[in-house]
Amino acid sequence: MAGGKLSPRQKMINLMYLVFIAMLALNMSKEVLSAFGLLNDKIAKANVASDQRNQAFIAGLAEKANEQPAKYQPLQAQAEEVNKMAVELDTYIANLKGEMMASLGENVDPTDYELQDKPDFLDTKFFAGDNLSPEGQEFVDKVNNFREGIVNVVGTSYPTIAADVNDKFKTTEETNRDGKKIDWLKYNFEGFPLIASKTKLTQMQADIKTTQNEMLSALLAGEQVKQLSMANYQAIVVPDKTAFFSGENFKGKIVLGRFDGTMNFEKVIINGREMDKPSTGQVMLDFPAGNVGEQVLKGQLQFKQGDSIVPLDFESSYAVISRPNSATISADKMNVVYRGVDNPMTISFAGISDNNVNANATGLSRVSGSKYVMRPTAGREVVINVSGKLPDGTNVGDKKTFRIKDIPAPVGAIRGETGSVRIERGGLEIATVSAILEDFDFELNLSVSGFSFRVSGQPTVKVSGTRLNDAAKAALRRAGRGETVQIFDINAKVDGSGVMVKKVAPIILELTN
Numbered sequence: 001m002a003g004g005k006l007s008p009r010q011k012m013i014n015l016m017y018l019v020f021i022a023m024l025a026l027n028m029s030k031e032v033l034s035a036f037g038l039l040n041d042k043i044a045k046a047n048v049a050s051d052q053r054n055q056a057f058i059a060g061l062a063e064k065a066n067e068q069p070a071k072y073q074p075l076q077a078q079a080e081e082v083n084k085m086a087v088e089l090d091t092y093i094a095n096l097k098g099e100m101m102a103s104l105g106e107n108v109d110p111t112d113y114e115l116q117d118k119p120d121f122l123d124t125k126f127f128a129g130d131n132l133s134p135e136g137q138e139f140v141d142k143v144n145n146f147r148e149g150i151v152n153v154v155g156t157s158y159p160t161i162a163a164d165v166n167d168k169f170k171t172t173e174e175t176n177r178d179g180k181k182i183d184w185l186k187y188n189f190e191g192f193p194l195i196a197s198k199t200k201l202t203q204m205q206a207d208i209k210t211t212q213n214e215m216l217s218a219l220l221a222g223e224q225v226k227q228l229s230m231a232n233y234q235a236i237v238v239p240d241k242t243a244f245f246s247g248e249n250f251k252g253k254i255v256l257g258r259f260d261g262t263m264n265f266e267k268v269i270i271n272g273r274e275m276d277k278p279s280t281g282q283v284m285l286d287f288p289a290g291n292v293g294e295q296v297l298k299g300q301l302q303f304k305q306g307d308s309i310v311p312l313d314f315e316s317s318y319a320v321i322s323r324p325n326s327a328t329i330s331a332d333k334m335n336v337v338y339r340g341v342d343n344p345m346t347i348s349f350a351g352i353s354d355n356n357v358n359a360n361a362t363g364l365s366r367v368s369g370s371k372y373v374m375r376p377t378a379g380r381e382v383v384i385n386v387s388g389k390l391p392d393g394t395n396v397g398d399k400k401t402f403r404i405k406d407i408p409a410p411v412g413a414i415r416g417e418t419g420s421v422r423i424e425r426g427g428l429e430i431a432t433v434s435a436i437l438e439d440f441d442f443e444l445n446l447s448v449s450g451f452s453f454r455v456s457g458q459p460t461v462k463v464s465g466t467r468l469n470d471a472a473k474a475a476l477r478r479a480g481r482g483e484t485v486q487i488f489d490i491n492a493k494v495d496g497s498g499v500m501v502k503k504v505a506p507i508i509l510e511l512t513n
Contacts, residue, residue: 033195037113040199043206050209057216058083075219081153086212089146093201093208096139099125100194116195126185136185140171143204147171150211158218161211168207267309270299336403337382340499341442343374349388349396356389376404409502410435410446412490420508428485428509429473432466435492435504445495452489455479485509 061079065072101110103121126136147169154162174187189197240251267274270285285297298315337343347359348370359366361384363375376382382404387397411418413434415427423431435446453472454460456479461472468476479485488506493499 033113033117033193036193036195036199037111037116040195040202041111043199043202047202047205047209050206050213054083054086054209054212054216057213057220061216061220078153078219079216082150082212082215085146085149086208089142090205090208092139092142093205097198097201100198104194113195116198117193119191119193119197121194122189122197123191127190132183132185140185143169143171146208150215154215158215161214161218164214165211168211267302268299269302270297336405337374337376338442339376339404339406340494341375341407341444343376343442345372345374345384346370347372347384347386349386349398352388352390352396357386358388359384359386361385374402380404407444407494407499407501408437408440409505410437410492411505412451412487412507414487414507414509418505418507420510422510422512424512425476425479426513428476428511429468433487433490433507434466435490435501446492446501447495449491449493451487451491453485453487455485456483479511481511481513483511485511 058079061072061076065076100121101108104115108115126133126139128136132140147165150165151162154165171184173181174184176182176187188200192200296315298313300311300313302309302311337345345364347357348354349357354369357370359372361374361382363377363382364372364384365375366372374382374384380403381401383399383401385397385399387395389395413436414421414423414431416434416436418436418438433448433451435448437444437446448466450462450464452460453463453468453475455475458475458478461469461475463469463472476485486506486508490504490506492501492504494501
């Protein structure tokens with residue numbers, strides 16, 4: 001519009017355009033100022049509600065710390081430290097906002113946002129030429145102290161909160177739209193209308209209260225997760241009674257119980273007698289067991305919850321038996337032990353823990369607890385001597401004699417079948433010869449190393465391995481349908497031990513084709 005010679009009319013038109021644009025800009029500035037003011041008020045109202053929630057949270061935590069100090073006092077200390085830092089920075093910002101409004105005059109309506117359009121107050125307070133003023137540096141230091149203090153309390157336990165605090169309250173240089181690095185305080189507050197800076201400060205207060213709420217919630221949630229963790233639960237077997245007769249069915253249940261080592265009991269009553277100093281988290285029992293027979297144990301645990309005392313009744317029973325004077329010795333499989341194999345045994349003394357029981361015999365070794373293995377070799381009998389130490393230090397002993405028997409004779413098998421077997425010629429050629437122990441209490445794997453094969457009217461063929469060799473197959477091909485062939489002299493031994501077994505019973509095979 002400024003190029004070339006313009007007529008008076010054109011100059012007037014251009015001037016009117018400039019005036020029109022200026023009027024639009026002026027109206028837009030007023031609308032923007034009002035928008036900042038409304039946003040500031042909305043955030044301020046939300047801050048009041050947030051502050052009330054935070055203080056109620058702290059008061060509730062203080063009450064819990066009074067009820068269960070071992071559990072909640074450490075959390076209360078952290079919560080109070082966070083609250084102290086939050087209140088300090090929040091109060092400083094509130095005072096700063098009060099100074100900003102006071103600079104407008106005494107009778108200025110705080111909702112007249114169009115009057116809050118000057119940047120003079122903070123520009124004068126925070127900046128001295130190109131540098132920060134002492135007041136500006138103080139503001140930055142307080143923000144830094146709050147950020148670093150919260151991160152220090154958070155530690156590595158809540159990395160998400162630490163990252164959020166570092167982001168919201170960072171004071172490092174900012175990059176403007178031209179790519180130029182600018183000091184954080186200048187970037188955010190220099191040259192801005194007072195209402196815009198005030199809104200930013202109100203938002204900082206909102207961030208402070210949000211950080212405080214997140215931290216308080218995380219502390220309590222962390223404690224709840226820890227308390228509810230399955231690591232704090234124990235599987236507890238609760239029998240219907242604590243002693244059962246031989247031949248009875250065991251009856252009871254398995255439940256999960258949560259152990260809390262920080263729980264303080266107000267009072268513990270057992271069998272009508274109040275304990276002087278109940279321990280924390282559990283009640284230790286130590287009293288005479290009583291006479292032989294069933295005894296009843298009942299009482300009540302009392303703990304504080306809020307302003308009331310919560311009672312928890314319990315009742316159980318236990319059996320008192322006579323002091324044991326004989327050992328219980330039994331073979332897990334039968335009343336004999338077999339030569340050359342591991343015979344599992346259970347050896348214990350009634351009423352004596354396994355670590356106070358010792359058993360000795362040739363070929364006997366302990367696996368764990370009351371579980372032993374007997375591997376006899378020579379002889380026809382073995383004597384097991386058992387000794388135990390009662391809780392009072394008295395030694396007791398017992399012994400028992402077991403017969404030693406050889407492993408019974410196995411029988412030959414083909415395709416798992418024994419005795420007389422009907423089989424096709426082709427199936428026999430590829431079948432595997434094995435040896436099994438029928439109706440034997442032990443699961444022993446027997447390996448076959450060779451056997452003899454005979455077709456009626458033909459020479460016997462010696463075979464190595466578990467299948468027919470070429471000579472045996474040739475003899476088989478000369479046999480007629482319905483003819484019987486034999487597999488005998490089967491060589492077998494126990495896998496892994498080298499123990500040879502008795503003579504293996506033969507297999508009689510009838511050819512079906």
